[in-house]
Amino acid sequence: MTYDFRSVARMEWIKLRSLRSAWWLLVASMLSMVAMGIGIGLGYRGHTPVATADQIVNNSLGGAILAQLFVGALGILVVTGEYSSGTIRATVAAVPRRSLLLAAKACVYGGLAIGTGLAASLAGYLAGQLAIAGSPVPHASLGDTANLVPLLLTGVYLGVIGLIGVGLGALIRHSGGAIGALFAGLFVPMIVAGLFGEAGIPVGRFLPVLMLLNSISVTAPVPGMIPAWAATAVMVGYAAVALAIGGVTLSRRDV
Secondary structure, three states: OOOOHHHHHHHHHHHHHOOHHHHHHHHHHHHHHHHHHHHHHHHHHOOOOOOOHHHHHHHHHHHHHHHHHHHHHHHHHHHHHHHHHOOHHHHHHHOOOHHHHHHHHHHHHHHHHHHHHHHHHHHHHHHHHHHOOOOOOOOOOOOOHHHHHHHHHHHHHHHHHHHHHHHHHHHHOOHHHHHHHHHHHHHHHHHHHHHOHHHHHHHHOOOHHHHHHHHHOOOOOOOOOOOHHHHHHHHHHHHHHHHHHHHHHHHHOOO
């Protein structure tokens, strides 16, 4: 029997929603955003001089630093979980076209990751706004594009990190190794670039975490960083490369 993309995607959705760890990791990503939003709001309540609305928005979305690890780890487990359990043999027997299989995994989880990222970003923003209620700190309206754009792009960023996780899972096939590679890829280059000071800026402006903190999740990019939309496009490019390499590896290796 030959399965089309829709059928394979339906099967992947059934497998994904049956994973208890999936929902725990997604909930953890939401809670990390909420916790940061609350912490920032409470911190700014007694801030002198009074914080600006931009500062609240910029820092309330900082929970994405931790949330990206949960979302990325789940993207990895979407692939490696089948290898550790041995169910990948049955999956490949049912869907011999591995490129179709990976595409279905990426689309199903990518949609869920982006949706979760957007919800987590909104939760972080709302938590920050609720935490400053009754204080002199000004509130930030989502009717202002300058506040809405970083919220949306932060959610997209988290979803893209999830897709990078899927690509790493297909490439490495081992949960621990792939999660370690994700962590190293996100943070080690940032640390190395920081060691070079200003000389590291030309490279640092294209590193995921630095783009998140200084361009994507802020109302105005830090001087020297690329615009938020361009940074998001770079992240999408990274995900496309990760999935392409993972797809080639998946097709050439035995299960």
